[in-house]
Amino acid sequence: MNHMRKYTYLLILFVLLHPLLWGEGQGEAIPLEPTVLHGTLDNGMQYYIKHNETPENRAVLRLAVNAGSLMEDPDQLGMAHFLEHMAFNGTASYEKNDLVHYLQGIGMQFGPDINAHTSFDETVYKLMIPLDQPENLSTGLDILEQWAFHMSLETKDIEEERGIILEEWRRGLGASRRMMDAAYPQIMYKSQYGERLPIGTEESIKTSTAESIRRFYNDWYRPDLMAIVAVGDFNPEDIENEIKERFEKYSNPQRPRERVEPPVPDHRETVFTNQSDPEATWTAAIVFNKFPKTEIRNKADIRDGLMEDLYLTMFNNRLEDLQNSPEPPFSYAYVDFSSLTREKTFHTMTVVTAEDDLYGGFKTLLTEEKRIKDHGFTESELIRARKELYSRMFTAYNNRNNRESAELAEEYVRHFLDQSPAPGIEYLWSVFNESIESIKLEDIREKSHQWLSEENRVIYTMSPQRDDLEAIDPIVLSGIKFKVNQTETEVLEDKVTESSLMEHVPEAGSIIGRRELTEAKAEELTLSNGVRVVLKKTDFKENEILFSAMSPGGISLAEDENYLSASFASQIVKLGGVGAFSKQDLDRVLAGSTASLQPVISEMSSGVRGSSTRKDLETLFQLNYLYFSAPRLDKPMWDSYRTRLGNNLKNRDSNPMTQYSDLLISLLYQDHPRSQPLKEEMLPEIDPAMAFDFYRDRFSQAENFTFFITGSFDEEQLIPLIETYLASLPNAGSPETWQDRNLRYPKGQIRESLSSGQDPVSYVTMIYPGEWEWSNLETQLIQAVSDSLQMMITEEIRENAAGTYSPSVSVTPAKVPYEDYYFMISFSCDPERTEDLVNLVKQTLNNIKDGKIEDRFVQDVIKARTVLLEEEQRKNNFWLSRLERNYFLDLDDSDIVAVNELEGNYTKEVFQDRISRYFSDEDNLEVILYPAE
Structure with a gap:
């Protein structure tokens, strides 16, 4: 019951991917993290328990079942997933809906706190339990016990849930789904994986019997296929005792069914699967290389895993350089390792191209693959990749005592299900330092021949289907592959950039004022150039520093005729680089640094956002100084980006959801010139020089800006950096603030519909806009x-x-530039039920207006807000956002601290009043997308 890569349309392919298992080796076995209490009950059930205080006063619980859709019989397609749904529909101890009501009553929310997933091999149930009441943890374990052994599975409940699962299936429809459904059997090549997609089929969801679901439950939900994972702010020994008391009494069937994972057969020939669809909006090829998966058993295997990380970093860096070239051979490309099955590891190479140049992009990708097989990588590439990998490991190690409980729980779930190692970051950091320098170029090149083997290869292409476009021809693809394999490649000449960011440090300014923000436990500094700096020191993470700047104004300062160019101002500078460095050179100089920073220009403000550790804090400040004082305009880089962006936009209107979104925006913003969706034909209107000048204007007056720094900084290190790099920023412009460009929501009742798309699904959006009086x-x-x-x-x-x-x-309330709001209610459904469901929503609103409200709908929200605030206030990003909000809206210092004001102020009567006030019968929009037929 479950959302980038840079291209969302490839997400469907990868939602089932798992972390990579590294290769075999020799030596001492990798231990489980010593602080984990791990054991196996007499019935075979395992448990993993760990004390962890991030977040405080919380427990993360998991029930992992080593059975998924691959265990289904032919009459059970989709029933593993169906069963997961039924867990929330009643057990021996909880009537239908009582379980959900209880969990919401203690402050939990579906999605973040209550969830589950089913895949080919597994089913995992997930809870996050607040521990403000001592009995909550015991109740959480009781719920896991009920799910494991006491689901009700009443026929009536199963029939009622069938419609919900059909709607989940319906929601996933579209061009991506159709093409993947057709391609998956070839990708998995004669394997049962191609026939057991977890969602099942429309027919199986409609016709499956209650008996088949119960049979799956009886066969596969048994102790020897289960594990309990508990991570949180509790005493592990107490939890161990309760787990033993609860779960040791259950036994396995006398004749348990054997759990057999189906093979993924090998094939020497390359398999081509070429799919097209009238609603596809992209053109892409994915090259799958399948090879046997090996387990990580010892330090040598970890070293092999580091080789894979280095390989991916270097290969992807090469592809990014090609992508950013003046005449890009593709829009985007990347390589990765994935685990679509437990038996095989998948090496994937993905390339996204212009609709008429898949062959060219495919050839470029294979040429780079051949270059790596012929010559490997260069020493300079390896040095940079080592730095990048070191930076990631260093950051993880430094924050080892602040890891989230959910992250740790996932490691132990994978340890149980996949035998993935979970030795702890201290062990991995030690092995990393022992191994990283010993990995040589020849080691990686030798391994790459296994990963890039011509055997067990599948080439999957996706493209729009139109009369004016030639279908992708596997014979042409095969010819390109043959020709590339016969071609000599040249050694790559890697560009080496060895230089510091700034040759000369600016003349420092000074701090001329300090002010305590007492309630927020923060401090405001005023610098000699008028800049304000707000500091909030925390101990939430041991080595995390977040950094941002904000000046009111943003794109609202551009006139309508310049709006499109201005909206690309920050992107143009990010493409151009800073100071003496192009974007590519800047990436090389920053390789291995934990410092990152990007300029951001939104509708109402301009600024930057970044982060660092203490080690690289000066680099972060230097980046900020350069983005203010020395941005670059790189016209060839912009032209390259515009070409790629145009390729991505070319078929946008083929997607029914894009057409629907365009209609919604047009109606909501009344076709205002600043609300137009970006289309390919608009790209020539973007003037990069104008955009660059707009950027420089926004960042020329330092006195307009307030900087915010939160995290575990050392003030003795920080203050000199503030004086040197912030107090020295120039004041060449004039004071400015945002402007109201008169975007207003429409009045009156608007009813529109659109018929488009071949799938049997409708989408409904109901919007209620209006004006309000802003207050905290x-x-x-x-x-x-x-x-x-x-x-x-x-x-x-x-x-x-x-x-x-x-x-x-959802609700979108605003104070700037105008005090207005809109509520949005949206859902997908069976086209034949659209009108009935719209009327049911309206009836629900009318019931609230009439006071027909159960108290739990108010009390559960108050509790959830309390629980959420407790968690959020232990995060640096939360405090950064609160500071930015307070200064942008010019609020009182006391408003920085978030306080739950709902208790005593939010009642059934208030809920009734606000629904009556904010959901007008006169002013609203109702927009529906129907299928074309």
Whole structure:
């Protein structure tokens, strides 16, 4: 019951991917992290328990079942996933809906805190339990026990859930799904993996029997295929005792079914699967290389894993350089390792191209593959890759005592299901330092021949289907592959950039004022050039420093005729680099640095966002200084980017959801010139010189900016950097603030629909806009109304009517430039039920206006807000956002600290009043996408 890569449309392919298992080796076995309490009960059930205080006063619980869709019989397609749904529909101790009501009542939310997933090999149930009440943890374990052995599986409940699962299946429809469904059997090559997609089929969801679901439960939900994982702020020994008491009494069947994982057969020939679709918006090829997966058993295997990381870094860096060339051979390309199955590791090479140049992009990709097989990598590439890998490991090691409980729980789940090692970051850091320098270029080249083997290769292409486009021909692809293999490649001449970011340090300014922000435990500095700096020191992570700057104004300062160019201002500078360095040179100079920073220009503000560790903090400040004082315009880089962007936009209108989104935006913003969606034909209107000048204007007046720094900084290190690199920023411009460009939501009732797309699914969006009086309390109340309505709509149209899978309710309240808001209710559904469900939503709103409200819809939201605030206030990013909000809206210092004001202020009567006030019968939009037929 479960969302980049840079291209969202490839996400469907990779949602099932797991972390890579490294290769075999010799030596001492890798231990499990010593602080983990791990054991096996007499019935075969395993448990993993660890004390961890991030987040405080929370427990993360997992029930891992080593059975997924591959265990299904022919009459059970999709039933592993169906069964996962049924876990939330009643058990021996919890009537239907009681379980969900209880979990929401203690402050948990579906998605972040309550979830589950089913894949080919496994099913995992997930809980995050607040520990403010001592009994909550025991109840959480009781829920896992109920799911493992006491699901009700009543026929009536199964029939009612069938519609919800059909809607989940329906929600995944589209061009990507159609092409993948056709290609997957070839990718898996005569394997049962190609026939057991976890969601099942429309027919199997509709016709499966209650008996088949119960049979799956009885066969595969048994102790020897299960593990309990508990990580959190508790005493591990107490949890161990309770797990033993609860779970040792269960036994396995006398004749348990054998768990057999189907093979993925080898094939010497290359398999081609070429798919096209009228609604596809991209053209891409993915080259799969399959080879036997090996387990990580010892330090030598970890060393092999480091080789894979270095290889991926170097290969992807080469592809990025090609992507950024003046005449890019593709829009995007990358390589990766994935685990689509437990038996095989998949090496994937993906290339996205212009619709008429897949052959060219494919040839370039294979040529780089051949170059690596012929010559390997260069020493300078390896040095940079080592630095990048060291930086990631160093950051992880430094924050080893602040790892999130959910992250640790996932490691132990994988240890149980996949035998992936979980030795702890201290062990991995030690092995990393022992191994990294010993890895040589020849080691990686030798390994790459295995990863890039011509055997067990599948080439999968995706493209739009149009009369004016030639279909991708596997014979042509095969010819390109043959010709590349017969061609001599040249050794890559890698560009080496060895230089510091700044040759000369600017003349320092000074701090001329200090002010304590007492309630927030923060401090505001005023610098000699008028810049303000707000510091909030924390101990949430041992070596994390977040950095941002904000000046009011942003793109709102551009006139309408310059709006499009101005909206690309920060992107143009990111493409251009800073100071003496192009983007490529800057990437090389920063290789291995934990410092990162990007300029950001939004509608109402300009600034930067970045992060660092203490080690690289000066680099972060230097980057900031250069983005203010020495941005670059690189016209060839912009032309390259514009070409790639145009390729991506060329077929955007083929997607029914894009057409639908365009209609929504047009109606909501009344075709305002600043709300137009980006299309290919608009790209020539972008003037890079104008955009660059707009950027320089925004960053020329330092006095307009407030900087925010949160995290585990050392003030003795930080203050000199502030004086040197912030107090020296120039003041060449004039003061500025945002402008109101008169974007307003429409008045009156608007009813529009669109018929497009071949899938049997409708999409509904209901929008309620209006004006309001902004206040801190009202901001919390309007969000609480949204959360309560989300619960009620979900209960009515998902649980009771089985009409949709995942309805969404959201609110967008604003104070700047105008005090307005809009609520949005959206869902997908069966086209034949569209009108009935829309009316059901309206009836739910009318019921609230009439006061027909259960108290739990209010109290659960108040509790959830309390739980969420407790977690958020232990995160640096939360405090950074609160500081930025306070200064942008010019609020009182006391408003920085977030306080839950709902208790005592949010009641059923307030909920009723706000629904009546904010959901007008006169001013609203209703927009529906129907299928074309």
